Amino acid sequence: MTWRWRYENANGAEVTDRPLPREVFPSQADAESWLGENWRELLESGVEQVTLLEEDRVEYARMSLRSE
Numbered sequence: 001m002t003w004r005w006r007y008e009n010a011n012g013a014e015v016t017d018r019p020l021p022r023e024v025f026p027s028q029a030d031a032e033s034w035l036g037e038n039w040r041e042l043l044e045s046g047v048e049q050v051t052l053l054e055e056d057r058v059e060y061a062r063m064s065l066r067s068e
Contacts, residue, residue: 003031003054007047012062015047028052028059039065 003025007015020042025031031052035042042050043065052059 001054002026003028003052003059005031005035006051006053007042008049008051008062009046010048012049018045020045020047028054 004023007020009015021038023031023034025034035050047065049062049064051061051063
């Protein structure tokens with residue numbers, strides 16, 4: 001199984017119009033650790049929220065990158 005992040009704008013639409021990292025991870029923990037280290041750069045690139053996917057299954061959705 002592989003894990004990956006789907007990058008989304010504030011409306012929940014996938015951000016595909018700019019170059020963003022397309023990392024694939026062997027575990028949920030690896031994906032979450034990577035996000036913890038890279039969320040600021042994603043936010044600066046226009047990503048407002050993320051969804052974590054295991055293959056095509058949604059683990060959790062629409063996690064904001066803003067500290068509100």
